[in-house]
Amino acid sequence: MKRKVISALLCVAMAATLLAGCGSSSSTSTSTETEEAEEAEETEETEEAEETEEAEATGSYAGQKIALVGKSAGNAFFEIAAATFVSTVEAEGGTVDVVYPEEATADAQIKVLDNLISQDYDAICLSANDTNALQAKLEEAMDAGIAVSSFDSAPNADSRQIFVNQAGTTAVAQALVDAVYDIAGGEGQWAILSATSQASNQNAWIEAMEEIIANDDTYADLELVEIAYGDDEAQKSTDQTEALLQNYPDLKVICAPTTVGIAAAAKYLQDNGSSCKLTGLGLPSEMEAYTGDGDDYSCPYFYLWDMEGLGSLSAYATMALVNGEITGALGETFTAGDLGEYTITEADDGGTEIVLGLPLEFTPENVSEYAELY
Secondary structure (H helix, E strand, C coil): CHHHHHHHHHHHHHHHHHHHHHHHHHHHHHHHHHHHHHHHHHHHHHHHHHHHHHHHHHHHHCCCEEEEECCCCCCHHHHHHHHHHHHHHHHCCCEEEEECCCCCCHHHHHHHHHHHHCCCCCEEEECCCCCCCCHHHHHHHHHCCCEEEEECCCCCHHHCCEEEEEECHHHHHHHHHHHHHHHHCCCEEEEEEECCCCCHHHHHHHHHHHHHHHCCHHHCCEEEEEEEECCCCHHHHHHHHHHHHHHCCCEEEEEECCHHHHHHHHHHHHHCCCCCEEEEECCHHHHHHHECCCCCCCECCEEECCHHHHHHHHHHHHHHHHHCCCCCCCCCEEECHHHCEEECEECCCCCEEEEEECCEEECCCCHHHHHCCC
16 A cells, blocks of 8 residues: 555656646747847848938938949049049948040030940939030930039030039139239230130130130230130140241230140140240149249249039939939038038039139249149
């Protein structure tokens, strides 16, 4: 009897042990599943937070595909602005393809544009080689839903949505006229060495310069003898400089509103010890060796603007067009990153523009400092 009791007790004990074991397994399984669920939720939340941070970092411009078209390859001014344009767009999550025509002509740019239109770009930003010749192709781009902006050199008002102007046309013209007047001593012969005869920006500055002189007796004793064209090619600009000196022995000043032209002319004048002096629009890094007081230097002072700022502002304006923040209409405002807020104003050609700021003057005192930047 005692054995039966003991046996029964052992059975009860074993059953209790088995039940306890089963309960422990179920509890462990439930606990593991809970932990895994919590970890999965935390991972999902982390991924969502990272995606949010990435979206915030890239702003509302992420994914935009933009083509940037230059006048021609080898223009240091454009390349500086283009580099900042690219970095600005990439920082916002977009991509940029910088494309150059085979030569600095409207026909060559038309070929580039024709190729770009079929490649699904969100925007095309360009520096135009001609005011009117690109209109049909740029209108085709806009009809295809591609935003069209420009900087440095604008196509006509019907060929673009917005133009980013490095400085007001009149402000640039006035600075150049005053420089010619000052360097020439208020009288004498002077000439202009421009880029191409179709370049809209140079033509606008030249026309404004002629108008200023014609309407102000202060400049009555200045004689503009010729407008020469170096086509933004160093050798041709050098040849044109030589021809100007041969044709006008009494020439006092050459004004070159082109970075390629002014650098070529500066070297020729200084290497040949010419008494003719130079001013215009140039890059400090290319003009440093030629800028100074006295007979040993060909250029007393010259002008330009913030090229990096121009590239960045143009990038923000183009992205804002694509994103629908602006349409290019008069009076619209937008924020261009750290550059601040800009307002769209009326351009001289009846279209609209965004003006970066005033031209900068580079002198013997500051040219070396600026040469370190560009």
